[in-house]
Amino acid sequence: MLSKASYTQLGSKLDVVVSVVLSVLSFLCAALLCLILWFLISESWTLIASGQWQRFFLDEGWYPLEGLYAMTPMIVASLALTLGAVLIALPIGLACAIYLEFYARGLPKKAFRSLLNLLAGIPSVVFGLWGLTELVPLIAAIKAPGTSVLAGAIVLSLMILPTVALTSAAALSGVNRNTLAGAHALGFTQKTMIIAVAIPSARSGIISGVLLSTARAIGETMVVLMVAGNVVQMPDSLFAPVRALTSNIALEMAYALGDHRASLYASGLLLTLIVWLLAYLASYLNEKSRVFARV
Amino acid sequence: MRVSFRNLLSQASRKFLTKSLTLTVSIGLSVFSNISIAGERLTLTGSSTVAPLALEMAKRYEKNHPDVRINVQTGGSSRGINDARVGLSDIGMVSRGLKDSEKDLTPHVIALDGIGIIVHSSNTVTQLTRDQIVDIYTGNIKNWRQVGGDDVEITVVNKAEGRSTLELFLHFFKLKNSQIKPQVVIGDNQQGIKTVSGNPGAIGYVSIGTAEFEHNRGTAIKLLPMDGEQASVVGVASGDYPLSRPLNLVTKGELNGVTADFIKFVQSDAVSDLIENQFFVAP
Numbered sequence A: 001m002l003s004k005a006s007y008t009q010l011g012s013k014l015d016v017v018v019s020v021v022l023s024v025l026s027f028l029c030a031a032l033l034c035l036i037l038w039f040l041i042s043e044s045w046t047l048i049a050s051g052q053w054q055r056f057f058l059d060e061g062w063y064p065l066e067g068l069y070a071m072t073p074m075i076v077a078s079l080a081l082t083l084g085a086v087l088i089a090l091p092i093g094l095a096c097a098i099y100l101e102f103y104a105r106g107l108p109k110k111a112f113r114s115l116l117n118l119l120a121g122i123p124s125v126v127f128g129l130w131g132l133t134e135l136v137p138l139i140a141a142i143k144a145p146g147t148s149v150l151a152g153a154i155v156l157s158l159m160i161l162p163t164v165a166l167t168s169a170a171a172l173s174g175v176n177r178n179t180l181a182g183a184h185a186l187g188f189t190q191k192t193m194i195i196a197v198a199i200p201s202a203r204s205g206i207i208s209g210v211l212l213s214t215a216r217a218i219g220e221t222m223v224v225l226m227v228a229g230n231v232v233q234m235p236d237s238l239f240a241p242v243r244a245l246t247s248n249i250a251l252e253m254a255y256a257l258g259d260h261r262a263s264l265y266a267s268g269l270l271l272t273l274i275v276w277l278l279a280y281l282a283s284y285l286n287e288k289s290r291v292f293a294r295v
Numbered sequence B: 001m002r003v004s005f006r007n008l009l010s011q012a013s014r015k016f017l018t019k020s021l022t023l024t025v026s027i028g029l030s031v032f033s034n035i036s037i038a039g040e041r042l043t044l045t046g047s048s049t050v051a052p053l054a055l056e057m058a059k060r061y062e063k064n065h066p067d068v069r070i071n072v073q074t075g076g077s078s079r080g081i082n083d084a085r086v087g088l089s090d091i092g093m094v095s096r097g098l099k100d101s102e103k104d105l106t107p108h109v110i111a112l113d114g115i116g117i118i119v120h121s122s123n124t125v126t127q128l129t130r131d132q133i134v135d136i137y138t139g140n141i142k143n144w145r146q147v148g149g150d151d152v153e154i155t156v157v158n159k160a161e162g163r164s165t166l167e168l169f170l171h172f173f174k175l176k177n178s179q180i181k182p183q184v185v186i187g188d189n190q191q192g193i194k195t196v197s198g199n200p201g202a203i204g205y206v207s208i209g210t211a212e213f214e215h216n217r218g219t220a221i222k223l224l225p226m227d228g229e230q231a232s233v234v235g236v237a238s239g240d241y242p243l244s245r246p247l248n249l250v251t252k253g254e255l256n257g258v259t260a261d262f263i264k265f266v267q268s269d270a271v272s273d274l275i276e277n278q279f280f281v282a283p
Helices: A004-049 A052-058 A072-103 A106-121 A124-142 A149-173 A177-185 A189-203 A202-217 A220-227 A247-255 A258-294 B002-018 B019-034 B049-066 B077-086 B130-137 B164-173 B189-196 B210-215 B234-240 B257-266 B271-278
Strands: B040-046 B069-073 B091-094 B105-120 B155-159 B185-187 B200-207 B220-226 B245-250
Touching: A004 A052, A004 A258, A052 A258, A072 A106, A072 A149, A072 A189, A072 A202, A072 A247, A072 B234, A106 A149, A124 A149, A124 A220, A149 A177, A149 A220, A189 A202, A202 A258, A220 A247, A247 A258, A258 B210, B019 B069, B019 B220, B040 B049, B040 B077, B040 B155, B040 B234, B040 B257, B049 B069, B049 B105, B049 B257, B049 B271, B069 B257, B077 B091, B077 B105, B077 B245, B091 B185, B105 B130, B105 B164, B105 B189, B105 B234, B130 B155, B130 B164, B130 B220, B155 B164, B155 B234, B164 B200, B185 B189, B185 B200, B189 B200, B189 B210, B189 B220, B200 B210, B210 B234, B245 B257, B257 B271
Parallel strands: B040 B069, B040 B091, B155 B185, B155 B200
Antiparallel strands: B091 B245, B105 B200, B105 B220, B105 B245
16 A cells, blocks of 8 residues: 555656656757758868859859859749738638638538648659649640749748648637727627737737748649749749759759769758758747737 | 767768668668678679669679678779779779770670650651751750641750760760750659650650660650651660660679679579569660
């Protein structure tokens, strides 16, 4: 028979074990990130250390076999594709979330939610294949070649749409019911209540969701590789083919040697830094809007 | 300990990043061959076009001959020639025919690499001269009307840097990659076929085996003849189709022992499926 005291003792011993195990596991996760970073730096070090990294921004074009390593067009392309995708996905995703939280009832609500979940689970290569065989020819009919910033942004927006919709819906459902009841009591119409009360209160959750999707969009590789055209150039219109940083790595890594290889690792490093910057921005904005919401 | 962990990590990341096992396996092979004490060792160096094929062949050979370790390293055809000549490697890998100055070495053709120019099946153009293809790829000809076709804008499909098909294409037409003005850049052959079959104005080039296979399956592409020669696997094998090159293993002096046995193996029917898998043509 165990006394009450030994139960507590056992409990606290378990606590120690669990906390040690959990600390080790979380430390390993963090260490993994550091190792990845160290690996990227060490593989691209020959180019960085020799001061040649400036050429990533100054060279005339991207012809690694001829010794030209300009990355600026690919950075701009990655950002343009991501921005386009978010601009398309945000209004539609928010509309889906509002429908889900305030208008849909019963079976349609359940069906709609599971459809969004299903959309989130479709592998990116399927989106890419659809984009390449269906969407690109449609755009090509307007302006050749069809593989373009527009095609990339549309397919990417479809991929991040469920994330935007589901996180926004979660944020909206988290709005204090009393606040909404208060708005009703003041005689607000449903429309005014949603626009003026619910969305501003859920703002931080919505922003987090959008930035989460942004990080996914900028890191997406297969889709962009298949539908964006992969020509290294500054996009001068929505119909211009572009190459994103991610597709560049996927396209050339298998055959790259020496400096060419190091430059690809450098573009991976650059991509990691951009995603980190976004993550930092997300937490900063989140913090700020939380303060704002409280006031 | 630290070094071996780093190796492990870099291997895992490479695998993840390149989606290709080739390098990982080659590193793995080189590690194994360095530590194995007993048994025969064979070193192959040279062309990165030949290396993936040679690696697959080497893996099959090792399976049949557990006491032999084969080490495959890349570094370009010139390295293949040089290493075989000075004895740094047992066999050199060279993705072209041998020049007159290289006649001290013996070439052994293991496969042929050919590329086919493809356009959309609705395209009315039936053939293009070399100059026309150069003008299209450098952006001087922008509409199919200028080469006798319909009034459709041309979409130039090029390959990404480092691909052997790009290298062969540039070499054949005496172009530099920076002279080419593409509208689409593709990675593998399938992506090229999907891109061309989905765009009536597109022109591209892919490995001839893939192109012929897809064309026969009814995909909306058309192979253009080169210098009047029909583009086909048969044409590559017979040597009539000009846009092709031999993939060679080269050796110096008399063949003996494992080297002779390996060369005999890679020229036999036992590896023809490996050649086809990599979209090359068996000689």
